[in-house]
Amino acid sequence: MNDSSRHHFSMKHMDYMYNADNNITLNSNSTASDINVTGIAQIMIPQELFLMLGLISLVENILVVVAIIKNRNLHSPMYYFICCLAVADMLVSVSNVVETLFMLLTEHGLLLVTAKMLQHLDNVIDIMICSSVVSSLSFLCTIAADRYITIFYALRYHSIMTTQRAVGIILVVWLASITSSSLFIVYHTDNAVIACLVTFFGVTLVFTAVLYLHMFILAHVHSRRITALHKSRRQTTSMKGAITLTILLGVFILCWGPFFLHLILILTCPTNPYCKCYFSHFNLFLILIICNSLIDPLIYAYRSQELRKTLKELIFCSWCFAV
Template identity: 65%
Template sequence: MPMPGQQKRLFNSLNSTSPDTLHQVVPTNQTHIPCHGFFVPNELFLTLGLLSLVENVMVVVAIIKNRNLHSPMYYFVCCLALSDLLVSGSNLLEILVVLLLEKRVLVMQAPTLQRLDNVIDVLICGSMMSSISFLGAIAVDRYISIFYALRYHSIVTPCRAQGVLVGIWVSSALSGTLFISYYNHVAVLLCLIGFFLSMLGLMVVLYIHMFIQACQHARRIARLHKRHTIHQLSILKGAVTLTILLGIFFLCWAPFFLHLTLLVLCPKHPTCSCYFQNFNLFLILIICNAIIDPLIYAFRSQELRKTLKEVILCSCIFRRQLVIGWDEDE
């Protein structure tokens, strides 16, 4: 969190591009080559954050409202939306405090500001950890539903699913707290990097295996119908879906974790210092992932889309009734 008149973003313990940061990890006066970080205006953070917030709130409300969506698969999707909601909400909160401090509307003592900064950092770090964890949980759930279809309901029971959900939330909260508390320890950064690589590896292995299985299934169908085009179209569709799933995850999260990796490998190297100056861009990519996740994992469900339409329709009717009531009172 910035002091009045200073520009500083969340995760200041990692953002080594500003000499005014409260948590100084990497001295930036070591840079000897000209480099310019990608400027990200506060308005862009606000716009993307609000869009993500609205999207994920809609997903959570729809899943809670529709009892047909009260299944382990949608539990994971709902918690993913809740994690992304927290990522966006904490970023919005940080931006609002930044603006209020700069406009002198909000005045806080340095110790209080430091504590607030730590709370927001823990919130966003924990929600990012939970978001990645639920992406991995969704991949495992889909893998079981395909390869163990007949035993799926006996393997993924509501009780076990709830246990996994609680475990992810608790471990994410603890991880976020430890990370912010011991941000300057290399072991902590290595743990975070290892966590990302393990989740990436898990998703790559599971989704590629599912893709291979889908291709084999399409090949058998093509042989039965003696249509080679069916097989080709199925492979193409599966390849596109796989590329979208893994590509978006990698593109949105890899720059941030590469930032962590460079903090370990070359914290004082000029080239690495130039990369550090794009930290705000990496946060924007994470928020973009929170916007895209509902499109991939939630809005593709016809049942969920139907519930969303009902929720939007009910809210419009309620708002219209309020307007009519106000007019009658006047």
């Protein structure tokens, strides 16, 4: 399959068209306000809104990463994984900001681009978005497993989840995410990539949901048997972490779910009138994806007093430095 029929994941350069063989082809010449999905007009959203949300989410996630690095009390496997989630959200923010700025400069005649430059930009953005999705899902599963070990193997946790092992897991996840995303962009057919992403999305969510369900049920029964005070506090802390990640998972599903449903409908009913109506809301799905990157840092801060304290110090110091 030639390059013109590749499915791009870039957030606002997606224009689904149909060729003589009814295959999906894409043109990298759309804007945020005129994405055309099989001839259906898109809901118009100002590019400035994309840019503003992208910048806010980028600043928030940078603060989270810096706070975790700065505060030694947050140097634990769980917060390392949360830090990686923040970096994954940063990929979405950076790709959105770069793409929107690129488009604004081009539309106002401040930047001249060639088709080759646009293709390279699309490829880079596609890899960043795909890497963000794969890594986010992987780290949500990793954190679920970490919380499971914390609750049911509390006495062995530090021997099971060592810092070296956590770093190894992080490196493997990022390597796998970047490699798979690059392969998706370079060597793929449309339906194959969409099917792989949808399958990965479903499998990871089922795995995480089953793990959490088992964790909460057994933790409830197990809590009745705990009599030692220090163990009760340890489990309470672990359950709080599990609840935090449950909230993160729920927000992820709400924000990314419509986009993945969009991909499913592309596979199952691309010409159905009802599906076409759903396609017309694609820009709203992109806003939800960016909002996920914006909301996650707020959840981290709300659920963790230590992280919230460090973030306040960083913001206050930055404000004083600016003054």
